[in-house]
Amino acid sequence: MFDLDRWQEIYHVLSKNKLRTFLTAFGVFWGIFMLVIMLGSGNGLQRGVTRNFGDMATNSVFIWTQQTSVPYKGFPRGRGYYFDNDDAVAMMHSIPEIKYLAPRIQAGGFMQTNNVIRGLKSGIFNIMGDYPAFNKIDPLNFLQGRFINDLDIREKRKVAVIGTRVVDILFTPNENPINQYIQIQGVYFKIIGIFKSKRTGEQADQENQNIYMPFTSLQQTYNYGDAVGFFSITSKDDIPVDVVENKAIRLLKQRHSISPADESAVGHFNLQNEFNKMQGLFFGIRLLVWIVGTGTLLAGVIGVSNIMLVVVKERTKEIGIQRALGATPWVVISQIITESIALTTFSGYFGLVMGVGLLELINYLIDSSGASSEMFLHPGIDFSVAITALSILVVAGAVAGLIPASRAVSIKPIDALRYE
Amino acid sequence: MIKIKQIHKSYVTGQNSLHVLKGIDLEIGAGEMISIMGASGSGKSTLLNILGILDDYDSGEYLLNGLFINKLSERKSAHLRNQMIGFVFQSFNLVSFKNAMENVALPLYYQNVPRKKRNLIAMEYLERMGLQEWAHHLPNELSGGQKQRVAIARALIGKPKVILADEPTGALDSKTSLEVMDILQEINSTGITVIIVTHEHDIAMRTKKTIRITDGNITEIVVN
Numbered sequence: 001m002f003d004l005d006r007w008q009e010i011y012h013v014l015s016k017n018k019l020r021t022f023l024t025a026f027g028v029f030w031g032i033f034m035l036v037i038m039l040g041s042g043n044g045l046q047r048g049v050t051r052n053f054g055d056m057a058t059n060s061v062f063i064w065t066q067q068t069s070v071p072y073k074g075f076p077r078g079r080g081y082y083f084d085n086d087d088a089v090a091m092m093h094s095i096p097e098i099k100y101l102a103p104r105i106q107a108g109g110f111m112q113t114n115n116v117i118r119g120l121k122s123g124i125f126n127i128m129g130d131y132p133a134f135n136k137i138d139p140l141n142f143l144q145g146r147f148i149n150d151l152d153i154r155e156k157r158k159v160a161v162i163g164t165r166v167v168d169i170l171f172t173p174n175e176n177p178i179n180q181y182i183q184i185q186g187v188y189f190k191i192i193g194i195f196k197s198k199r200t201g202e203q204a205d206q207e208n209q210n211i212y213m214p215f216t217s218l219q220q221t222y223n224y225g226d227a228v229g230f231f232s233i234t235s236k237d238d239i240p241v242d243v244v245e246n247k248a249i250r251l252l253k254q255r256h257s258i259s260p261a262d263e264s265a266v267g268h269f270n271l272q273n274e275f276n277k278m279q280g281l282f283f284g285i286r287l288l289v290w291i292v293g294t295g296t297l298l299a300g301v302i303g304v305s306n307i308m309l310v311v312v313k314e315r316t317k318e319i320g321i322q323r324a325l326g327a328t329p330w331v332v333i334s335q336i337i338t339e340s341i342a343l344t345t346f347s348g349y350f351g352l353v354m355g356v357g358l359l360e361l362i363n364y365l366i367d368s369s370g371a372s373s374e375m376f377l378h379p380g381i382d383f384s385v386a387i388t389a390l391s392i393l394v395v396a397g398a399v400a401g402l403i404p405a406s407r408a409v410s411i412k413p414i415d416a417l418r419y420e
Numbered sequence: 421m422i423k424i425k426q427i428h429k430s431y432v433t434g435q436n437s438l439h440v441l442k443g444i445d446l447e448i449g450a451g452e453m454i455s456i457m458g459a460s461g462s463g464k465s466t467l468l469n470i471l472g473i474l475d476d477y478d479s480g481e482y483l484l485n486g487l488f489i490n491k492l493s494e495r496k497s498a499h500l501r502n503q504m505i506g507f508v509f510q511s512f513n514l515v516s517f518k519n520a521m522e523n524v525a526l527p528l529y530y531q532n533v534p535r536k537k538r539n540l541i542a543m544e545y546l547e548r549m550g551l552q553e554w555a556h557h558l559p560n561e562l563s564g565g566q567k568q569r570v571a572i573a574r575a576l577i578g579k580p581k582v583i584l585a586d587e588p589t590g591a592l593d594s595k596t597s598l599e600v601m602d603i604l605q606e607i608n609s610t611g612i613t614v615i616i617v618t619h620e621h622d623i624a625m626r627t628k629k630t631i632r633i634t635d636g637n638i639t640e641i642v643v644n
Contacts, residue, residue: 005529012517321513324474326502326530326578328495409494414474
């Protein structure tokens with residue numbers, strides 16, 4: 001129930017020494033403000049870094065060939081080898097945990113002379129031969145058209161999907177590239193789709209320079225036989241990707257006569273492990289933020305407790321009068337605790353609002369300036385965190401009021417009345 | 421109304437023990453108006469504090485309205501003070517941030533009477549004291565006599581059985597002292613027991629009985 005007398009008293013006590021109240025409130029304000037800013041920045045960092053993964057399935061592993069390092073079955077060490085189309089078939093056949101498997105082969109691209117030509121315009125781009133499944137593992141954002149489909153693969157169509165950077169270089173702004181032809185390493189391909197990377201920063205620039213064509217078309221057109229550059233594999237949803245990774249590597253070693261003990265023959269990168277490591281890092285950051293934040297908050301709350309002790313001492317006589325007139329200890333205790341909670345909650349709430357406000361401002365400035373940082377995206381805190389912080393404040397306020405309140409009623413009414 | 425037997429009270433400060441009340445026996449009937457006189461340090465204020473359940477005593481017996489009072493819980497004594505006793509202090513002891521009406525209403529606040537209702541009752545009591553125009557003034561805007569009348573109204577609002585007044589006129593000039601005494605006499609005439617601690621002879625003379633305390637003992641009871 002709203003008790004006007006109680007709030008009148010709180011107002012009186014807090015406004016009696018405004019500077020003192022302000023400084024005390026500032027302690028709590030600062031604590032929660034810092035907590036919000038740090039948590040929000042941590043979240044921004046996490047969102048920024050996580051977005052570098054694009055929409056990539058984090059339960060994926062990438063496998064490629066390297067030189068062998070152990071002699072095996074009469075083969076010397078230092079042997080090179082290639083994956084082939086049958087490896088893909090064998091893996092799909094014998095590893096049921098695989099959700100998507102996308103073989104890829106890359107045709108030239110880096111550190112070359114211009115490999116893609118359209119009329120008088122030309123550029124150097126990465127040429128990838130891919131399966132439709134690749135767009136499931138590492139999705140692209142399509143502005144126009146589509147990605148490679150099964151029919152393209154089966155009929156080995158000469159079609160290509162190009163990134164926005166490719167469009168910028170090979171086409172004038174008001175041209176529509178769809179259904180146009182470009183010459184890729186001497187062979188004409190028809191453009192069927194335009195994409196934009198879902199990543200940020202340099203990684204996005206890199207990806208936007210890619211050209212994708214059907215895997216089979218690339219193999220045949222540029223004489224790669226049945227060689228495969230590398231495999232991208234995604235495990236089924238509830239299966240850790242390690243399982244698939246280990247099985248695939250074992251199978252590939254077997255098929256290519258590589259010693260099971262050879263650690264370096266099959267190159268592999270487990271995105272899930274990297275992702276988990278990063279999650280661990282962010283967990284660490286968040287833990288640190290909470291420790292530091294609640295520490296700062298604690299300092300503020302101790303300040304409140306201290307001031308309440310002073311207030312209780314100053315008001316000893318007044319409390320004595322109230323008790324003489326029939327205020328029970330509970331009335332006095334709850335009054336002081338309410339005061340303490342009011343002070344912490346009000347200043348804490350203000351800190352929360354200011355913190356969120358500042359984060360929103362940063363957000364707005366980043367958005368409106370158009371700057372996209374690789375490391376920072378949409379700083380902010382969850383609503384549930386805000387609620388948690390507020391409940392911590394209420395509890396902390398109550399605890400801060402506890403000692404002063406018990407001090408106020410521990411003194412005998414008559415001594416309180418005589419207190420000058 | 422009040423019955424005390426062999427009340428002893430000492431104050432212990434460090435090694436020293438000060439024996440303030442040395443076996444007080446006293447009986448005060450309902451509707452009496454008595455004054456307690458004595459030199460400072462004689463124990464008269466201590467006696468009043470014990471009567472007002474503001475302080476404990478060491479040995480003896482204190483019956484208030486038939487109720488044995490000793491070492492009660494703070495909660496219980498707060499309730500008893502609220503319902504049985506009205507206090508009038510020398511220094512008025514009004515709550516500085518509450519206006520006259522709110523000060524008068526305070527005992528009802530502790531009885532959880534709704535604000536509107538208790539303020540209405542408080543206005544009645546202020547009217548009886550002739551202070552209705554000052555109801556919304558803060559204590560520091562009132563004269564001494566007005567403050568004491570507010571304090572008396574506050575003491576009365578809980579419909580107490582006993583009014584305990586500790587030097588009620590000590591901070592007032594003689595004219596307002598007389599007015600306050602008139603009010604206290606009027607209260608007494610409604611059947612409320614009034615006990616006044618004072619060292620002024622003419623104040624004591626206005627009560628029906630004067631009890632003189634010397635060095636912690638009752639030395640004289642005079643019917644005026």
